[in-house]
Amino acid sequence: MKIIACYSNKGGVGKTATAVNLAYAFAKNGARTLLCDLDPQGASGFYFRVKPSAKLQEAQFFEDVARFTRAIRASDYDNLDILPANLTFRDFDVFLSRMKNSRSRLKKALKSVKREYDVIVLDCPPNISALSEAVFKAADHVVVPVIPTTLSERTFDQLVAFFRARGLKTGKLAPFFSMVQGRKTLHCETMARMRKSHKNLFLGCEVPFSTDVEKMGVHREPALRYAESRPAGRAYLELFKAVNARR
Numbered sequence: 500m501k502i503i504a505c506y507s508n509k510g511g512v513g514k515t516a517t518a519v520n521l522a523y524a525f526a527k528n529g530a531r532t533l534l535c536d537l538d539p540q541g542a543s544g545f546y547f548r549v550k551p552s553a554k555l556q557e558a559q560f561f562e563d564v565a566r567f568t569r570a571i572r573a574s575d576y577d578n579l580d581i582l583p584a585n586l587t588f589r590d591f592d593v594f595l596s597r598m599k600n601s602r603s604r605l606k607k608a609l610k611s612v613k614r615e616y617d618v619i620v621l622d623c624p625p626n627i628s629a630l631s632e633a634v635f636k637a638a639d640h641v642v643v644p645v646i647p648t649t650l651s652e653r654t655f656d657q658l659v660a661f662f663r664a665r666g667l668k669t670g671k672l673a674p675f676f677s678m679v680q681g682r683k684t685l686h687c688e689t690m691a692r693m694r695k696s697h698k699n700l701f702l703g704c705e706v707p708f709s710t711d712v713e714k715m716g717v718h719r720e721p722a723l724r725y726a727e728s729r730p731a732g733r734a735y736l737e738l739f740k741a742v743n744a745r746r
Contacts, residue, residue: 500616503521503619504623505518506641509654512625513677513712515542522579523724532619533580533581533618534547535620538625547574568611621637635667642673642675646677673742673745681707
């Protein structure tokens with residue numbers, strides 16, 4: 500079983516759109532896929548028309564395997580299930596801080612369903628916290644959307660520094676440029692500078708700024724579902740191929 504976290508320590512960069520489209524792409528290509536929404540806002544579940552599960556509280560998420568599995572919902576697509584979030588997930592950090600071996604708890608919970616799924620995609624909240632550390636430990640790959648702007652560059656550098664300070668493998672990081680506007684000089688210069696300063700770290704694909712991505716909230720389905728042949732859809736497909744090829 501492969502665990503892929505879609506994460507950014509900066510909000511508004513296309514993290515949830517990435518998780519939704521990656522999960523859909525894995526499922527469409529035959530992998531038994533679970534999209535696990537760890538963000539209390541529950542946007543991933545919303546895109547797939549799955550209501551939040553009020554029965555799965557933060558303690559049960561980590562300790563009650565039976566309730567964890569019962570909270571999983573089928574989506575409208577073959578091979579794709581959803582573990583929806585609810586507002587109690589906002590207390591994950593408080594709960595984890597009280598637990599022994601807190602960095603291993605998430606991985607242990609996810610392993611309880613390893614016989615059922617080939618891939619688990621995690622949609623993570625945008626912060627660096629106890630939950631984030633548990634995510635970094637559990638994930639095989641951490642897919643990081645980065646808008647090519649100065650502030651996003653700064654927050655990504657902070658993430659890399661955090662990995663190094665905690666002894667985490669930076670090779671887990673799979674950053675890519677998101678919401679790219681190729682006509683902007685700033686975007687082009689930032690991408691060139693970041694690719695040079697983080698050699699061999701950034702994936703080659705770039706997701707453009709597009710209304711097709713913004714319309715996911717209207718359609719309530721992945722952009723790959725209704726815009727596969729358009730620039731954003733093609734970019735998400737290339738992102739899937741790049742992530743899927745990683746070992």
